[in-house]
Amino acid sequence: YHLIGKDILTTHAVYWPILLKALDIDMPRTIFAHGWWMVAEQKMGKSLGNAIDPSMLLKTIGADRLRYYLIRDMVVGQDANYSLSGLVSRLNNDLSNDLGNMVARVTNMVSAYFDGILPAPSGEPDSETLRLQDIIQNLHTEVLEKVELMKLHEALEILNSSIRAANKYIEITQPWQLAKEGNREFLATVLFTATQLLAKVGILLEPVIPRKSRELLDTLGYSGEISISALSKDVIVPPNSKITKPPSLFPRLNLKELERELGVGIKIEAEKPKHPEGIITIDQLFKAKLVVGQIVSARKAPNADKLLLLDVDIGTEHRNLVAGLAKWYTPEELEGKKIVVVSNLQPAKIRGYESRGMLLAADDGKTVSVLTVDKDVRPGSKIR
Structure with missing residues (x-):
């Protein structure tokens, strides 16, 4: 694959392959031209006063969350519209509310009910557990298919959908009620199954959020390799692995506080009049x-x-x-x-x-x- 910006397509789709051919170097089989990041439906530009400095975002939200937002909210080949409110909403919903909440739930319950040691599943799984196991089994295949097609936003949506399914699984099975009733066999199955899903999600997210992915896997007691081959294992985190309670992986972002931290350099002057394409002042x-x-x-x-x-x-x-x-x-x-x-x-x-x-x-x-x-x-x- 050769990934380029859409405004330099001729250079990379015509001249570059000619040079590679002349040098007897393999040419790319596929050329993907990505779109522009827009602001208020306008192309970014210093002259327009709406350019976003990514280094300012890096200092406030970190590289992992910025990478996630850029990949999740852009369809490769199309333009994407940036807004600070959209960024905060995306990261809070996907990472803080869904993934972060699921990690906190599972690690806290393993710590509370099994002294931080991942229990082995026991007994016959119920229909809800079988449904989540099916999601776990097919997850990496579905995600990697989207990656091959350069549908990266859809790959992340599949991962996020699996996290929502896991949260729903926890709501339905109610581990806290199982613990109260003394049903430790089914409680062990629920927490073991949820942990396997989190581990697979952690490995698949590594190219996008490498630091947070490693933190997540460390929390789950997984010290193995982060690779495609690891995804095909039936059990990623084995029973008796040490589970730890991490600090919040993805603290929620506050829009107003973020605006203050970023300062005027990141704000878009919405009051500036918009001009149709090709019109100058x-x-x-x-x-x-x-x-x-x-x-x-x-x-x-x-x-x-x-x-x-x-x-x-x-x-x-x-x-x-x-x-x-x-x-x-x-x-x-x-x-x-x-x-x-x-x-x-x-x-x-x-x-x-x-x-x-x-x-x-x-x-x-x-x-x-x-x-x-x-x-x-x-x-x-x-x-x-």
């Missing part, structure tokens, strides 16, 4: 400094049939301009004309000749016409 227009220039002399560029070398008076100084006008004008036709010049462009080299500005011309696809002023204004006059 008057301030953006006047970033280009347009002045009247008079062509003092013109000549053909040696060894460049399409170029003319112009000496242009812009009032304060003379500028050398290089223009691709040789097909449309002779040097004599241009001399003396008063034209429109972009005077604040960075100098550029064109076929070895320095150009310190650019003249404006109209092009309808058939002919080119230099823009001129129709009255006798002096060189250097501002155009506005």
Whole structure:
């Protein structure tokens, strides 16, 4: 797989494979172009004032939670819309409420009812246990199929759905009531089964939240390898493993506190007016400094049939301009004309000749016409 941004598709889908082929290197079998992260349905950009600095988020929520949000909320190949409230909602719901709550439930009950030692299951499993065991057995196959298809958001949704199923399993079987009634055999089966699901989820989440995944697995007493081969085992965390009560894996995020911590650098100025695609403001227009220039002399560029070398008076100084006008004008036709010049462009080299500005011309696809002023204004006059 070759994963790229959608705005550089030609470079990576045309030129890059040609280079690989020329070097006799295997080309990618599949090229995935991911979308943009948008803010308020707009593409991010420094000029728009809506760019998000990920380093600020890293300091406040950590790399694991940021990675989870980015993968969970973007469909590969489509644009995704960022908002701080959406980030907080996603992380609190998926990680704090669902996964974090399930981990706390299981580890607390194993500690309370079995002195922190994972019990072995016993007796015949009931229908709810069989249903959860079926989810556990098929979980890694379903997740890996989505990963192969680059449907990463769906892979995380499958994992989250399994956690919700496990929480529901706990609600239905009510281990606390089993403990109260002294039904330790079924209590052991419930906690053992729930622990196996958490372990499998922990291994599958490792590429997304590597640090928290390791913390989760350590809590469950799993010290084995984190690999695909480990997922095929019937029992991931064996009986008699030491279960510990961890501090909260995913403390809930508070939106207002997070806004204060991040400061103005992360906030989007919603009051800024939105402009349709391609529309610029008057301030953006006047970033280009347009002045009247008079062509003092013109000549053909040696060894460049399409170029003319112009000496242009812009009032304060003379500028050398290089223009691709040789097909449309002779040097004599241009001399003396008063034209429109972009005077604040960075100098550029064109076929070895320095150009310190650019003249404006109209092009309808058939002919080119230099823009001129129709009255006798002096060189250097501002155009506005």
